[in-house]
Every structure is written in C-alpha cells, then in structure tokens.
Amino acid sequence: MDFLVELVLLGVDSIILITCIKQYYHKKNAISRILSAPTLAIDSNLKEIIRSHPESKLPLIAIRGAVKPLGNPISSNNSPNVSGVIQSLQIKEHVVQRSAAGFWADSEWTIQDVCNVTPFGLESKGIVVEVADPLVSEYLDMDVISDTFRPTVPSMMDHIWGFFTGFRQRGVQSTEKMLRCGTVVTGIGELIYERDGTLKLQPPTTGGSYYLTTLPVDTLLKKIKISKRNYGVMILIFGTLGAVVAGIVIRKYWKQKKQLKDAEERKVIREQSRKNRRRLIRDSKDLSDNKVCVVCRSNPIEIILLPCGHVCLCEDCADDITSSCPVCRATIEMKSAAYVV
C-alpha cells in the first residue's frame, strides 16, 4: 500500500475529529438547554406551579437544595460519623510495567468499583423534591472521604520475578467518595408532581442531559462553555491536520496516476513506431502460403507460440491473440520471435 501511513493517520484524525465535533455540539446543546431552563426555588409554591402545567410536569427546570436522605443514610466505611446518600468505593492496583521499548512505566487499573445509593431528595424551606436516577446525571461530584495507598513491600523473589516478567506491583489504592447529607446540590431535569403529592426530579424524558452538581447554575454554564471552547480548538487543530494529510494523499495519488498515464502513452507510441518500422522493412511479396500469417493473410509469419510450437502469426496479430493457438487451439504460455529463412 502506497498510502498506508497517510490513510492510517487520516483514519485516526477523522475518529478524533468526529468525537470532538460530537462533543462540541453536545456542549452547545447543553448550554442552550440550561439557559432555557427556569430556576425555581424549592418552597411551598413549587407544587402549585408544577400542578398548573400540563400533565403536572415541567420538562426542564433548575432547582437547588440540600441533600436529604429519604430513608436511612449510608454510613462511611472509613469515617463512621460521615453519612451520605451515594457512596462510591473504588480499589485500584498500581503497577510498573516494562513496555515493548524496554522502558518501565506506571500504570493502574480498577479492581473493584462499587456504588451504593439510597433514595434522597433536595430540601429547602421544609419542602423536599425527590431525586430519581442520580447515577445517570452528569457532573455528579462527590466528596473524597478517604484515599489511601498501601504500597507493596516486595521480597527478593518478587524483584527477580518482576525483572523477568516485566511486571511489578507498586501498591493498592482505595478511594471512598460520598455525596454527603446536607450538601447543597443543583439539579437540572424534568420536575413532575406525582399523584401521591410528591415532587420528583428525573432525567428529561424529552432527551438531553440530566445534571446533579454542587456547582451553581452560572458556574456549571461557565464550565461547559470552557469545555465547548476547548473542543472548538481541537476541531480546528485536527480539522487542519486532516485537510493537510488529505491534500498530501490527493497530490501523491494524482502524481502517481499522471506518471502511469505518461508511461502508458510512451508505451503506445513506442509500440506504434515499432510496428511502423517493421511494416517498412517487411517484404511480404512473393510469400508462399505457409509463410503468411494465418490471421491477416498479408504479413509474414514472425512469432512462435509455445508450447505447441506453431509459427503461424505475424507480430501485429500475435499482440491480439493471447489465449489459444489459432491452428491447434493449444493454450499459449509463451510467445517468442521466430526467424523464418
């Protein structure tokens, strides 16, 4: 493949570019959706406001309140006096690995990732809005309750083993994160008034993102805008790179095609002049029947067909006959010039 490197480069570039474009529009839509979402205070009027809307729901709304468990809260494994409503327990193994190039590099992978959730709501002024499906939300930032790294103490045997296998364990990291009770959270999603008289915030049924974040709406918007701008810059960089590589490929392809065409033209001209030359030096007068080409019946025989060995064609006709001998129908494997004297 002549363009393998360029095509691989173009492929990788397109994948990155498409991802960036998707993300850019995702952020752009998110910004316009958040801007269109009215911010309502959680208070005694909220129920009436929601009930006055069709189907007792508002498709997109921003509310802010303190996290309040609707049942028993989850107690932290590491700090017993901390309680929350979402708990994430993650265990990662850190290792040093020898790469194919012979360098040792750090890497890590997750061994265990557990998330516990208990029903909760956002509360303000004594009114609670229940929060549904908190784990599908974006920007769900939780407090790190504990983050410990237990290094592995390697024995002599481990060192030797590690040297030969190219793999050494460095240690194990355990992280516990929690969304604590009382944390003030902004929720952006669909708010419905349930038949049992409760208010519920849930992922928008009309599509689009669902947010639960400790950031106020303005800060969240700023964060998304920065991320959108970064994707814009990346689109510019990878778009330009893609255009340059595509340009190189097209130029190279065009040049190669032109070279092939030129070579073909030169070959045709050479062939034509060869035929003309031969025509001029041929002396086809007074040829006996067995010395005349069996196809055109005018030029002298000039070519031997192998393996049958028939000398029955002139050079011009031999150019057009490629499969079988016109005399015995044997398959032509080779042609060669024959000098009939």
Ligand SMILES: [Zn+2]
């Ligand atoms: Zn002929």
Ligand SMILES: [Zn+2]
């Ligand atoms: Zn033959």
